[in-house]
Every structure is written in structure tokens, then in C-alpha cells.
Amino acid sequence: MIEPSTHMRDKYALVGAGHSRLGKVPGVSAQGLLEEAMLNSLEDAGLTTRDVDGLICRGPDEIYTFHQVMGERLGIDAAFSTTLTNGGASQVMGVALAAMAIDAGMASCVLVGYGRDNWSRVHANKENHMRSSGRPQQMYGMEFGPEFGYYGAIAAHGFGAQRHMHEYGTTREQFGAISVAFRDHAIKNPDAVMQKPLTIEDYLAGRMIVEPFSLFDCSLQTDAAGAVVVTSTERAKDLRQKPVLIKGFGTGNNISGWFNGNNMTHTGAIQSGKAAYKMAGVSPMDIDYAQIYDCFTYMVLVQLEDYGFCKKGEGGEFVASGALTLDGILPTNTSGGQLSEAHVEGMLQVVEGVRQLQGIYGPKRQVPNAEIGLVSGHGGNTVCESTLILGAM
Amino acid sequence: MSDNYKKAIPVPGPESVPFWEGAKNHQLMAQKCLRCHHHWFPPSSVCTSCGSRDIEWVALSGKGTVFSFVVFHRLYHKGWDGEIPYVVGVIELKEGARMLSNVIGVPVENVKCDMPVEVVFDDVTEKLTLPKFKPV
Numbered sequence: 001m002i003e004p005s006t007h008m009r010d011k012y013a014l015v016g017a018g019h020s021r022l023g024k025v026p027g028v029s030a031q032g033l034l035e036e037a038m039l040n041s042l043e044d045a046g047l048t049t050r051d052v053d054g055l056i057c058r059g060p061d062e063i064y065t066f067h068q069v070m071g072e073r074l075g076i077d078a079a080f081s082t083t084l085t086n087g088g089a090s091q092v093m094g095v096a097l098a099a100m101a102i103d104a105g106m107a108s109c110v111l112v113g114y115g116r117d118n119w120s121r122v123h124a125n126k127e128n129h130m131r132s133s134g135r136p137q138q139m140y141g142m143e144f145g146p147e148f149g150y151y152g153a154i155a156a157h158g159f160g161a162q163r164h165m166h167e168y169g170t171t172r173e174q175f176g177a178i179s180v181a182f183r184d185h186a187i188k189n190p191d192a193v194m195q196k197p198l199t200i201e202d203y204l205a206g207r208m209i210v211e212p213f214s215l216f217d218c219s220l221q222t223d224a225a226g227a228v229v230v231t232s233t234e235r236a237k238d239l240r241q242k243p244v245l246i247k248g249f250g251t252g253n254n255i256s257g258w259f260n261g262n263n264m265t266h267t268g269a270i271q272s273g274k275a276a277y278k279m280a281g282v283s284p285m286d287i288d289y290a291q292i293y294d295c296f297t298y299m300v301l302v303q304l305e306d307y308g309f310c311k312k313g314e315g316g317e318f319v320a321s322g323a324l325t326l327d328g329i330l331p332t333n334t335s336g337g338q339l340s341e342a343h344v345e346g347m348l349q350v351v352e353g354v355r356q357l358q359g360i361y362g363p364k365r366q367v368p369n370a371e372i373g374l375v376s377g378h379g380g381n382t383v384c385e386s387t388l389i390l391g392a393m
Numbered sequence: 394m395s396d397n398y399k400k401a402i403p404v405p406g407p408e409s410v411p412f413w414e415g416a417k418n419h420q421l422m423a424q425k426c427l428r429c430h431h432h433w434f435p436p437s438s439v440c441t442s443c444g445s446r447d448i449e450w451v452a453l454s455g456k457g458t459v460f461s462f463v464v465f466h467r468l469y470h471k472g473w474d475g476e477i478p479y480v481v482g483v484i485e486l487k488e489g490a491r492m493l494s495n496v497i498g499v500p501v502e503n504v505k506c507d508m509p510v511e512v513v514f515d516d517v518t519e520k521l522t523l524p525k526f527k528p529v
Binding site for chain 2: 142143144145146147148149150151152155158159160162163166167207208209210211212213256259260264
């Protein structure tokens, strides 16, 4: 059994957060978007590129050593830098790795970010759409998938949703409660892509894509980037924003595979959450809000169970009870999430997690009395998880 | 019929040749551990349960259940034009290994988790046979 070390609790902090323009941003590369987000996050902290000695990032997976591309653009030589490749679990993990690098004395101020130009790549024109459609599920490349008509992350996650529905009686209406709650949050966020109200009737009338998922179960395709700045809590006290403490973090990776054992219904969040709670010295009861990786509705539901916000199998009832709204018992994805704000593989969840504790929002968007928040990252081939627990100074 | 086959043709990795050769001979092949008798899929060079390297390829019974499934309502590949909706399932074989395939021979709305199925071999071209599953 792994015992997470608690010596890092509250020693490192997030001191700035920023995002790029979100949505359809034609003519800007993933690098350009990330540059925009990184500069915004540094400005938020009252720092410049000259203060940075660590760079952890991720971009489109086919760009080799993305951090070097970014370093060149920003004019940064870094004591510590790398590109992470753990899918949607990379971004939260990037923050944890930044704290570990500073703790080890390898860097003192680390910029963490992720940018993607997904709308431009996939939807900007017909040629791009043709090129991206029909791309095989990447894990096995050219066998055990495409020959059976198995394409896309939606189907992989759909297997989990279907199995959960079978074992626990979870319904599509319950998945819909997640989409509706996040859309309400997006409408309160002027930067969010989706601004049209969504009702449960709209959800149920949505076009089926890969059953059990319809259009409104799926996250957005957007051009967007997010970034945060990590440094020591000691140094953070002199900076512009109220520091947001890194209380704990964890990782859990069911890399024996999504098809193995009960991994479809018991995710890496079980292990990742346990580690993060232990490091932070808190329990699910202490969490005031959550930013949960929402590539598809089902992943929110199952992660909420696995993080202990409700019992296994009761996620459907939990989300349908109104728990996730801003005045609910666990306000979740308060900027609209990937389902309704923009999809940057969890990076905007980190940004929103920070902003809720910076206390920069008015009453319309602020979680009342927020002191402790949980941010999750999920991805790879649906099996990797990372968790951050943030605290107010 | 080979010329008319428009769906993706699998490109076997070096470790999975016995699976595809077996399918051509209408045998469903997977690896088995000689030490703990665990069966697994996709192929590797070590038992995924006990870590033994003492393993062999064996023919499975071809019987199992639908562990989970999805129904494709959107066309991702032109080879499936006219066949939507179709079912992709994770099949749990009686021996324990799970593999991806199509569930056929049943209306899509009747497919259920844990439904018993058995393998049928679809000779889609002269060189390619796909193991698919139909209800028992």
C-alpha cells in the first residue's frame, strides 16, 4: 500500500491562472493559444517570462517535445521542463509534478499549461473534418478496433456508461442532469462557448451519436488553452493574487486496461482520490466544490462515486438531486466544464479551481464560503486519473 | 467479394499473427498461462495475471457473454454506410479473456449486458476472417 507523503501539504501554491480565447479561434495554432494562456497566467500572478525556470506542458500529441516548442516561443531556458503524455490526466498531474520539482530543488517557479486547436483541426473546413473522422482508436493502431467499426473516445467511455447502467440502474435522465447543471454554469460565464439554455427535455431529444451517448453527453471541440503558475507558498505571499494552496495530490492509473476487471465502473479516481485526501488531510465531507474531468457525462458520475461524494452505484441519484449546481451540496464544474465552457483536457478545470479560491468572482459565479476544492484529471485510454486538492490561504 | 470490401482491414502486429491465422481457420485464439491457466487478450509475452513467461496460444470455446456494448448511430467510416445502427461489444469469453467485436444477428435494441453469445466467423475477404458474436 502506498503512503503519500504529507510533508508537501500547503508548501506550494498556485499564484496565477489564465486562459486563451475559447471556442472558434481561426488562424491561431495550439502553440499560439497556449502562449496566450501562459502570458495571461503570468500577468495574473504579477510575473513575467523572466521569472520562470520550469515549464511543464502538453499540446497536440503529434508535436514532438512540445515544451521545447513553447520554450523557444517564450524565450525561456528552464531548469526543469517536460511534455506530459497521460491524456486528460496530464494537466492536473502537471501541477503535481511542478510542486514535486520545486520541492526537489529543481525549479522555483513553474509554468504549467495545455493548448489545443481542436475546432480548427476538426471543424474549420470539410477537408479537416474528413481527415479526422475515421481515425482509429489509437491504442492498438490498426487492429482490434477499426475492423469492427470501433472509432473514437465516445465508444470507449460508452462501454463504461452502459455497464454502469446495467449494474446499478443508472439512467440517461441522470446523465442529462449533469449536462443541464453545467450548461447553467456556462451561462453565468461570459467566456464559455455554450450560452443557450439546456433543459432535460432538450437533452433527451438530442441526436444519438454512440448509444448510450447523445450529442449532449459529449464535450465540445474547441480551440482553447489554459495555464497556471506554481511556486512556493513562501514566495507566493509577495505576489499579486491571494495564493491558492496545493494541499494534496494523487494519481491512479488502471493501465491494465479499461476492459480489465471492473475498471469501467471503478476508475483510477479511487486510488488517486485516496492519495490526495491523505496528503491534504481532508475527507470528501470537507470539499466545498469540485472541478471534475467531463469528457462525457458518465465520467463525472463515476468519478463522483469514486471520490466518495456518494456510494458506489448511487451517482445517478446524487447528480439528479441537484447536488452539482452552484447552490447545491457540491457545486461542480462551475465554469461550465468541457461539456459547455470549452475542452482543454482538464486544464480549464484547474484554472477554474484556482479562481474559485482567489475569490475574484462576484456572487453570481462564486461558490459561497469556498475554502477547499477538488480538481480531477482523467484520460489516456480512459484509465488514468490525477487529483488536486486546493485550499484557500 | 474482396474488391467490394470497404471496411478497415486490420494490420496484425507481430505478436497477434496467431490470432488472425486462427480466425482464418475458424478458431478463436487467445493466450493461456501454463502456470496459472489464466487466459487474456490482446496478445503479449507474459501472463497478465501471474507474470509467468510460460505461456501458449490455445483455441477458445467461442462461448461467452456481452460484458458491455455501444450502438453506433453515427457514420465514422464509409465502409459502414448503410449498416447504421450497428453494435460494438466487449465480449467476455467463458475462459475469462475479453475482446472487442461486433454483436450481430439480433435487433440492436435487444442487445443486453451479460447476454450469452457465441462466435461466428465472417470470411469478409479471401484473406481475412473476423470473429463476430451472435446470441446463443
